[in-house]
Amino acid sequence: MKKINYSAILAVAFLLLASPLFSQQSSDERDFKFTIKTNPLSALGGPFWIVVVPVTGEYKALFEAAVSKKSSVQIGLGYIGPSILLNLDDLTSDGEGSEIEGIKTSGFRSQGWYKYFLSRDLSAPEGFYIGPHISYASANIKNKRNTSEYVSATKLNINGVFGYQLITSGGFTLDIFTGLGFVSRKWEVKGTDWDNDSFKDKASVAVPFGFSFGYAF
Numbered sequence: 093m094k095k096i097n098y099s100a101i102l103a104v105a106f107l108l109l110a111s112p113l114f115s116q117q118s119s120d121e122r123d124f125k126f127t128i129k130t131n132p133l134s135a136l137g138g139p140f141w142i143v144v145v146p147v148t149g150e151y152k153a154l155f156e157a158a159v160s161k162k163s164s165v166q167i168g169l170g171y172i173g174p175s176i177l178l179n180l181d182d183l184t185s186d187g188e189g190s191e192i193e194g195i196k197t198s199g200f201r202s203q204g205w206y207k208y209f210l211s212r213d214l215s216a217p218e219g220f221y222i223g224p225h226i227s228y229a230s231a232n233i234k235n236k237r238n239t240s241e242y243v244s245a246t247k248l249n250i251n252g253v254f255g256y257q258l259i260t261s262g263g264f265t266l267d268i269f270t271g272l273g274f275v276s277r278k279w280e281v282k283g284t285d286w287d288n289d290s291f292k293d294k295a296s297v298a299v300p301f302g303f304s305f306g307y308a309f
Contacts, residue, residue: 127156127166127217127257127265129306134170136177139201139229140245140277142290148197148231149175154304156207158216164207172199172231180233199231199245205253217308218259225251225271225300241284243291248276251300259308268303 130153137146152170159165174181180195204226211219227249235241255269275298279291 122215122218122259122261124217124259124263124308125158127154127259127267127306127308129154129156129265129267129304131302131304135175137175139172139227139247140231146175146178147180147233148172148199149177150201150229152201154306156205156217161215162209164209164217164221166205166207168201168203168205168227170201170203170229172201172229173197181236194236196234196236196239197231199229201227201229203227203249207257218257220254220256222252222254225249225253225273235284238283240282242282243284244280244282245291246278249298249300250274251298253300263308264305265308266303266305270299270301273298273300 135149135151138148138150140146140148150170150172152168154166154168156164156166174195174197180197205223207216207221207223209216209219209221213219227247229245229247231245233243233245251271251273253269253271253273255267255271257265257267259265274295276295278293281291
């Protein structure tokens with residue numbers, strides 16, 4: 093079952109309505125070279141899910157720099173902690189003396205992206221673009237009472253994406269994308285009677301979809 097991101101749908105609608113208004117300025121009148129972006133909604137869930145249940149949240153920052161008139165490079169770093177939608181620590185904190193006195197979730201995600209911009213009248217980093225994207229995430233979910241009981245997870249994404257980056261005259265930036273790629277998820281369960289069937293290694297074709305917003309300068 094696919095996760096439905098209603099905020100992403102709203103972002104698409106905003107993009108379709110706003111891009112004609114803000115694309116009228118020619119690239120000669122604009123001088124944006126860098127963007128700083130995030131997506132606070134990723135704290136609700138990601139990058140690790142069990143079916144449709146988020147077991148982690150991500151708190152990330154993205155930095156992009158134009159390296160030529162038609163290309164840019166983007167890097168991102170994120171801290172992986174508990175999902176604020178379904179906080180495993182709160183759900184498992186039964187108090188002193190219980191077998192589980194809470195769960196600690198921690199990890200990181202890094203990503204890199206090369207964008208080639210296709211819009212004839214706009215220069216990087218704005219307009220339609222295509223390019224490769226790669227990300228790697230690692231997380232540990234540990235029993236606070238007994239740290240030898242844990243679930244460890246990794247996730248590798250390799251994608252070819254296309255998208256559109258909107259930058260208004262004031263510098264507000266909205267970047268939205270989709271594409272096609274490959275995802276590999278691996279799980280390791282140690283010292284716990286948690287349901288191992290829920291943590292299965294999997295490699296599959298992926299259809300990425302995401303958005304971020306921030307400031308260009």
